[in-house]
Amino acid sequence: MVDREREAFHIGMDKLPDWIKDGALASGGFPYDAKLSSRQYERELRDLQIELVKLLNWVKAEGERVVIVFEGRDAAGKGGAIQRLTAHLNPRSARVVALPKPTSREAGQWYFQRYVAEMPTRGEIAIFDRSWYNRAGVERVFGFCTPAQSNHFIDEAPGFEAMLARDGVRIFKFFLTIGKEMQMLRLHKRWYDPLHRWKVSEIDEKAIEKWSDYSVAFDRMLRKTDTKEGPWTVIRANDKRRARLECIRHLLEALPYKHKDMATVGKPDRKIALSAARFLDEGGERP
Numbered sequence: 001m002v003d004r005e006r007e008a009f010h011i012g013m014d015k016l017p018d019w020i021k022d023g024a025l026a027s028g029g030f031p032y033d034a035k036l037s038s039r040q041y042e043r044e045l046r047d048l049q050i051e052l053v054k055l056l057n058w059v060k061a062e063g064e065r066v067v068i069v070f071e072g073r074d075a076a077g078k079g080g081a082i083q084r085l086t087a088h089l090n091p092r093s094a095r096v097v098a099l100p101k102p103t104s105r106e107a108g109q110w111y112f113q114r115y116v117a118e119m120p121t122r123g124e125i126a127i128f129d130r131s132w133y134n135r136a137g138v139e140r141v142f143g144f145c146t147p148a149q150s151n152h153f154i155d156e157a158p159g160f161e162a163m164l165a166r167d168g169v170r171i172f173k174f175f176l177t178i179g180k181e182m183q184m185l186r187l188h189k190r191w192y193d194p195l196h197r198w199k200v201s202e203i204d205e206k207a208i209e210k211w212s213d214y215s216v217a218f219d220r221m222l223r224k225t226d227t228k229e230g231p232w233t234v235i236r237a238n239d240k241r242r243a244r245l246e247c248i249r250h251l252l253e254a255l256p257y258k259h260k261d262m263a264t265v266g267k268p269d270r271k272i273a274l275s276a277a278r279f280l281d282e283g284g285e286r287p
Helices: 004-009 018-023 039-064 080-086 138-142 147-166 181-194 209-225 240-254 276-281
Strands: 063-071 094-097 122-128 169-175 234-235 273-275
Touching: 004 080, 039 080, 039 122, 039 240, 063 080, 063 209, 080 094, 080 122, 080 169, 080 240, 138 147, 138 209, 147 169, 147 209, 169 209, 169 240, 209 234, 209 276, 234 240, 234 276, 240 273
Parallel strands: 063 122, 063 169, 094 122, 169 234
Antiparallel strands: 234 273
C-alpha cells in the first residue's frame, strides 16, 4: 500500500500523505530528530552575519576574489542560504549570479564562457545560485545536453576551476542534499504558497519521478569534480536553519580575514557539513 501511495504523489495533490509529513525530517539519513530552535538559530545567525561583514571588508581591503557555488536538488534551500549569507553585505561587493536559460548565441559558445563573464573582480564575492554544474545535473537528467557533452563537461570542470585558482580566485562549492520525503514536502508547500509558487517550474514538477536519475548524476558529479582547487562541501539540508549556519560557518572558518572571532565562528557540525568523499562513503545521494 505504501509503495502505491508513493507512486501516486504529485506536487498539486490536495492533501499530503502522513508518510511524507512524518518521514520528511529523517529522510535521506538526516542525523537529527528535531530542527534547531528558532531562538538559537536567530542568535547564532546574527553573530555569524557580523563576522561576514568583517570578511567582506577583508576581501575589499586585500583585493581578494571569492567564488561561492550553490548546487543541489530543487527545494534544497539554496536560495534561502544565499539570502542569509548576503543579507547584510554590500551588494556592490557581494553579487548573486543566477543565470537564465542560455540564449541561442550563448548555446553556441564555449560552455564556460558565460560564467567566465560573471567571475569576481578584485575585492568582490560572486555567489552562483546554480552554476556551470547545470550540465552535470539538470541538463544531463532531462536531456538538455547529450551524454557526450555532459561527460566532456565533467572532464573539463576540474581544469577550469584549477585555472581560476591559479589566478588567485578562492573557490567554495556547496552541495545541499535533502531526503526524498523532504523534497516532496517542500515542493508541495511551494505549490500552495502564493508567495512562493513562482519558484515551481515544469522541471520541479518532475523532480520526484527523476529522483534516482538525479542521484546517479549528483554522485558522479561529486566524485569526479571534488578537487584540491575546487572542493565540494556537502550540507545535509533537511533542517534549513542548521544548513544555513553551516554554510556560513564553513566560509568564515576557511578564509583568513582580519579580526576573526573564533568563539563566534565556532566549530563546524560534522554531522551536517561533510566532505564529498565522506558523503559518498556514507552512501551519497540515496536513489
